[in-house]
Every structure is written in C-alpha cells, then in structure tokens.
Amino acid sequence: MSDSLETAAAAAPAPAAPPVQAGAGQSGTVVRSTVIRRLFRNPLGIAAIAILTVIAVLALLAPVLAPFDQNYANIAKTLAAPDSVNILGTDSAGRDVWSRLLFGAQLTLLSALLCAGVAIAIGLPAGLIAGYYAGKFEAASNWVVGILMSLPGLIVLLTIRAAFGPSVWMSMIAFGVLISPSYFRLTRTAVQSVRNELYVDAARVSGLSDLSIIARHIFSVVRAPIIIQTAAIAGVAIAIQSGLEFLGLGDPTKATWGVMLSEGFKNVYLNPTLLFWPALAMALTIGGLVLLGNALRDALEDGEKINHRKKKAAPEGTTAAPAAVRTSRKPMATVVAGTEHHLVKVTNLGVGYPQADGSIKKVVDDVSFHVDRGEILGIVGESGSGKSQTAFSILGLLPDNARIVGGSIQFDGNYTVAPGDERVSQERLSKLRGKRISYIPQEPMSNLDPAFTIGYQLVTPMVRVLGISKAEARKRALKLLTDVGIANSDRTFNAYPHEVSGGMAQRVLIAGAISCEPDLVIADEPTTALDVTVQADVLDLLRELQQRLNIGVILVTHNFGVVADLCDRVAVMQNGRLVEEGSVRDILRNPQEPYTQTLLASMLEGKEPMSTLVSTLQKEPVA
Numbered sequence: 001m002s003d004s005l006e007t008a009a010a011a012a013p014a015p016a017a018p019p020v021q022a023g024a025g026q027s028g029t030v031v032r033s034t035v036i037r038r039l040f041r042n043p044l045g046i047a048a049i050a051i052l053t054v055i056a057v058l059a060l061l062a063p064v065l066a067p068f069d070q071n072y073a074n075i076a077k078t079l080a081a082p083d084s085v086n087i088l089g090t091d092s093a094g095r096d097v098w099s100r101l102l103f104g105a106q107l108t109l110l111s112a113l114l115c116a117g118v119a120i121a122i123g124l125p126a127g128l129i130a131g132y133y134a135g136k137f138e139a140a141s142n143w144v145v146g147i148l149m150s151l152p153g154l155i156v157l158l159t160i161r162a163a164f165g166p167s168v169w170m171s172m173i174a175f176g177v178l179i180s181p182s183y184f185r186l187t188r189t190a191v192q193s194v195r196n197e198l199y200v201d202a203a204r205v206s207g208l209s210d211l212s213i214i215a216r217h218i219f220s221v222v223r224a225p226i227i228i229q230t231a232a233i234a235g236v237a238i239a240i241q242s243g244l245e246f247l248g249l250g251d252p253t254k255a256t257w258g259v260m261l262s263e264g265f266k267n268v269y270l271n272p273t274l275l276f277w278p279a280l281a282m283a284l285t286i287g288g289l290v291l292l293g294n295a296l297r298d299a300l301e302d303g304e305k306i307n308h309r310k311k312k313a314a315p316e317g318t319t320a321a322p323a324a325v326r327t328s329r330k331p332m333a334t335v336v337a338g339t340e341h342h343l344v345k346v347t348n349l350g351v352g353y354p355q356a357d358g359s360i361k362k363v364v365d366d367v368s369f370h371v372d373r374g375e376i377l378g379i380v381g382e383s384g385s386g387k388s389q390t391a392f393s394i395l396g397l398l399p400d401n402a403r404i405v406g407g408s409i410q411f412d413g414n415y416t417v418a419p420g421d422e423r424v425s426q427e428r429l430s431k432l433r434g435k436r437i438s439y440i441p442q443e444p445m446s447n448l449d450p451a452f453t454i455g456y457q458l459v460t461p462m463v464r465v466l467g468i469s470k471a472e473a474r475k476r477a478l479k480l481l482t483d484v485g486i487a488n489s490d491r492t493f494n495a496y497p498h499e500v501s502g503g504m505a506q507r508v509l510i511a512g513a514i515s516c517e518p519d520l521v522i523a524d525e526p527t528t529a530l531d532v533t534v535q536a537d538v539l540d541l542l543r544e545l546q547q548r549l550n551i552g553v554i555l556v557t558h559n560f561g562v563v564a565d566l567c568d569r570v571a572v573m574q575n576g577r578l579v580e581e582g583s584v585r586d587i588l589r590n591p592q593e594p595y596t597q598t599l600l601a602s603m604l605e606g607k608e609p610m611s612t613l614v615s616t617l618q619k620e621p622v623a
C-alpha cells in the first residue's frame with residue numbers, strides 16, 4: 001500500500017514549482033508577502049483559505065460552540081430529526097450530531113497535522129542531508145526508503161492497531177512514517193538540483209559552514225514544495241484515517257469524522273443525513289487542502305514568471321568609475337617573490353577523474369607555480385586546458401569524484417593538499433575560505449542566491465567571519481558597494497539579484513570577495529559573462545583593489561589581452577600541463593614555447609575564442 005499511498009499523495013496537487021524557482025520566488029519577507037498577496041488575488045486561493053479557516057475556527061472553538069459533549073447520549077432521543085436543541089439531529093445512540101462534528105473536526109485536523117508532522121520530521125532532514133552530502137548517507141537512506149515503500153501499508157496499520165489498540169494517534173504516527181519517503185524524495189531531488197549551483201559554491205567559499213548553507217541557501221529551495229506537499233499529504237491522511245475508521249478500525253469512543261461516517265452508513269436507510277454531514281465535512285476539508293495546494297503552486301509560478309520578465313528587462317547597470325576603496329586595512333608584509341615562503345605554492349599538482357575502465361584521466365598534470373602577496377598571477381590557456389581545475393584545487397571546490405593524483409598545495413606555508421593526499425582537505429580549507437581566500441566567479445548571476453537580497457548575502461559572511469554585529473556589517477557592506485563603483489548603494493543593498501544587471505552583480509561579487517579582507521583572491525574569468533563596455537571597468541576595479549589592499553590574485557583567463565593588461569606574472573597551460581611561466585613582460589617579449597607564441601599571435605590577430613587554436617597545434621595527451 002505504500003506505493004499506493006505515495007501515488008495518492010502524488011495525485012493530489014503536485015508540489016509543482018521547480019525547486020530553484022520556488023526558492024527564488026518565495027524567500028525573504030518582501031517576496032513572501034508578494035506570494036501571499038498573489039494567493040489572495042486567486043479566487044481558488046480565497047475559497048480554499050476561507051473554507052479551511054472556517055473549519056479550523058470551528059474545530060478550535062468546539063468546546064465553546066458544541067452544546068453537548070461528544071459522547072453525551074440521550075437514549076430517549078435516538079435518530080431524531082433536527083430541532084432547536086439538536087440542530088443536526090441525533091445518531092442511533094442519541095448523541096448530538098453537530099457537537100460530534102465539531103469535536104470530530106478537532107481530532108481529524110490534529111491527527112492529519114500529526115501525520116504530516118511526523119513525515120516532515122523524518123523525510124525533510126534526511127532528504128536535506130542525503131541531497132547535500134550524497135555518499136554513504138544517501139545510499140543508506142535510499143535503502144531505508146526502499147524498505148518503507150515496499151511495506152504493505154494497510155497490513156502495517158492493522159498490525160499497529162492490533163498492538164496498540166484503536167488509537168487514532170498511533171495509526172497517524174505510523175502513517176506519517178510510511179509516507180515520509182515522499183518528503184525524502186522531494187527534498188533530496190530539490191537539493192540535488194541546487195547542490196552544485198554556483199551560489200552554493202560561492203557561499204562555501206565565503207566561509208559559511210555546511211549547516212548555514214543548508215539552512216539559508218538549500219532549505220529556502222525546498223520550503224515551497226514542502227508546503228504544497230503538506231497540503232496534499234494532510235488531505236490524504238484525512239482520507240486514509242477516515243477509511244480505516246469507516247472499516248470499523250477506529251476508536252469508537254472518539255467522535256472522528258471517519259467513526260461518524262461508519263455509524264451513518266449503518267443507519268443510512270433510517271437517517272441518511274448521518275452519512276451526509278461527516279462526508280460533507282471531509283469533502284470540504286480535503287477539497288480545501290487540494291485547492292490551497294494548487295493556488296500556492298500558481299502563486300509561486302506567477303512569481304517566477306514575473307521575476308523572469310524583470311530579469312530580461314533589467315537595464316545594464318552603472319558603469320560609474322570606481323570610487324576610492326577603503327584604506328583602513330592593516331598593512332601586510334609582502335613576501336618577496338622568489339623566496340621559499342609563498343602565499344600560495346602549488347608543487348607538481350596532478351588532478352584526475354576515475355574512468356569506467358578503472359584508469360584515471362589526468363586533467364591537471366605536474367603543475368607548479370606560486371603567488372605572493374601584492375602580485376597578480378594570470379593562468380592562461382585555451383578552453384579545457386585545466387585552468388579552472390587548478391584554481392578549484394586551491395579553493396577546494398573540485399567535484400566529489402575528482403582525485404588529487406600527485407603534488408601538493410601550500411597556503412601561507414600550510415598544506416591544504418599534502419604530498420600523498422587524494423583529496424583537498426576541506427577541514428583545513430574551511431578555515432581559510434572566505435577569511436583568507438576568496439573567489440570571484442565567472443557567472444555573476446548564478447553565484448548570487450536568487451532567494452536573498454544582495455545586502456543579506458554581503459552581511460552574513462562578514463558577521464560570521466569577522467565576528468562583527470549586523471549593524472556594523474551593514475555599514476561596511478554599503479561602503480564596499482560604494483567602493484566598487486555602485487552609485488546607489490542603498491538601493492542595491494536592498495535589491496534581489498534579478499533586480500540588478502550583470503555588471504552590477506559582478507561588482508557585488510567583487511565587494512563580497514574583498515569584504516572579509518582576504519590575502520588571496522581567485523578570479524575565474526571574471527569578465528567573460530559581461531558586456532564589453534563593462535569588462536574594462538571591472539578589470540580596472542580589480543587592479544585598483546588589489547594594489548590598495550596588497551592582496552595576491554590568481555586570475556584565470558583565456559584572454560592574453562587581459563593578462564597583458566593586469567598581471568605581473570603568467571602561467572600558460574595546455575592540455576592540463578604548464579608549458580611556460582614567467583613575468584608578463586618576458587613572456588610577451590620573448591615567448592619560448594610554440595604554444596605561447598601561437599596564443600600571442602592569435603591575440604594580436606584578434607582571434608577569439610582560443611579554442612580555435614586547438615586545430616593549429618598538435619596536442620599531446622596527458623594521461
């Protein structure tokens with residue numbers, strides 16, 4: 001029956017809004033209030049809320065409104081027609097039907113809530129953990145879910161009844177456990193769809209703990225589908241509970257709607273209204289829940305369409321020249337380039353991916369370089385040459401299946417990848433990311449969580465990493481936004497990502513990257529996704545900030561022009577290998593390797609993209 005229970009749950013209003021969209025459309029006070037407003041504009045939403053509110057109020061006020069106790073029996077007045085004392089008549093035991101309906105509403109709604117609560121308490125955290133961490137927990141959870149779903153639900157409920165007696169609470173707890181896989185699957189799928197979103201990586205890089213990322217960025221994505229699913233599950237729980245009671249398996253001492261239905265059915269020829277009233281109450285409640293689920297879905301989908309339109313129509317943002325950046329930063333000793341102690345030292349690094357045949361395909365092979373404070377190292381190469389994989393190794397953002405197949409990485413003298421390590425140490429890196437190492441990504445929009453305002457996304461890491469108050473962080477965020485050339489910092493602070501242009505979003509990410517005073521910034525093609533008119537501004541800004549703050553920068557790019565413009569030194573990569581490294585001046589004047597010469601020649605000829613070079617050069621396989 002579990003399968004059929006799931007099917008029943010799925011057949012009710014689907015938790016249709018795609019997770020990301022749902023999250024996008026529904027978090028934050030402003031957006032939440034917009035969803036509620038849209039819900040109230042939908043006639044179906046109003047009808048559902050009105051029906052459910054009336055039923056909930058009647059249930060709450062049952063002890064006040066009911067003229068008799070649910071089990072008070074007047075045997076002198078059985079199966080009586082409605083009159084002024086018993087406004088809906090009496091049943092075969094002389095009990096007041098109106099009073100029993102009211103108390104029945106209380107029990108029925110509470111038991112449905114209990115069922116949904118148990119299912120959420122089990123399915124939601126398990127789905128969040130399995131979706132976010134995957135691995136062994138997900139495998140074990142899938143196994144448990146498989147077992148739960150293969151259990152014959154009706155037999156389980158009958159066994160529970162035999163063991164614990166006819167308790168509506170016990171059967172609803174058991175039903176909650178049986179239905180919890182539906183929450184697990186919904187949550188896990190939603191989380192999987194955003195787990196690798198760039199804004200989750202960005203949150204990780206900004207120093208947020210896994211718990212904070214799950215609570216803030218991941219949970220917001222599943223919240224809407226969970227609410228919609230709960231409306232459906234509550235309806236199914238009422239139907240299942242009433243079905244069991246109708247079969248005579250309920251507690252006859254409790255006036256639930258199912259018990260009343262069973263009682264009414266026995267006397268259907270004598271007094272059909274005994275069947276009618278509980279059936280009407282159930283139909284209204286389940287119908288109200290189904291309508292509410294549909295209206296919620298519509299409200300969220302409308303919001304998504306509006307967001308999408310706004311995003312399309314968003315004007316290109318400010319291109320105001322960067323204002324002066326803050327100068328209050330503590331001075332840091334600059335390590336002289338060439339000495340042994342470097343800010344970042346990558347030695348013979350190799351990164352690979354296991355293949356189906358058991359071999360490992362190397363995508364970074366024997367790469368060595370260093371970066372010191374106050375200098376910009378450009379890593380340049382055509383698409384697929386391993387630039388990002390190298391940068392992600394330093395950031396600890398390699399995919400789960402990536403393996404370090406050789407070499408080491410040191411940050412300020414400490415290993416983040418020690419010789420012999422198979423993986424980047426997340427433990428060591430979590431202490432550095434967001435505090436000492438920050439990241440400016442390629443796609444500004446995908447790296448901002450659509451569910452939160454820009455201000456919130458700037459303030460949270462500062463509060464956590466720098467340990468300052470929210471008010472202080474807000475002040476700093478506004479100053480940073482001004483520093484990166486955003487004219488109306490207040491407006492941008494309160495805006496959602498879809499309300500700003502790509503250029504502005506990149507400035508916001510640069511502000512975020514320097515907000516916690518890092519020593520190293522890794523910028524992965526920071527201008528690729530931007531309009532050409534904004535690219536030069538962003539590069540100028542980066543250079544100015546780097547010089548003022550004396551930070552080390554690793555700039556990943558496929559554009560030698562950007563390297564020539566911005567970098568002090570350059571490492572040229574091809575097919576996962578570092579083919580040449582040196583000062584920009586030397587490499588530009590006197591490139592030694594044919595590959596570098598071709599890259600340079602292509603820049604001078606204005607050829608783009610670099611991948612067109614592939615055909616002109618003979619590639620050597622690296623694995």
Ligand SMILES: Nc1ncnc2c1ncn2[C@@H]1O[C@H](COP(=O)(O)OP(=O)(O)OP(=O)(O)O)[C@@H](O)[C@H]1O
Nearest residue numbers: 353363381382383384385386387388389390399558
């Ligand atoms: N998850 C993965 N599994 C297997 N191979 C991967 C994975 N991610 C990247 N690669 C491979 O690693 C190689 C290097 O990729 P990388 O992203 O570092 O290139 P890149 O030089 O940064 O290129 P681009 O400029 O296009 O981003 C590519 O051949 C790519 O196919």
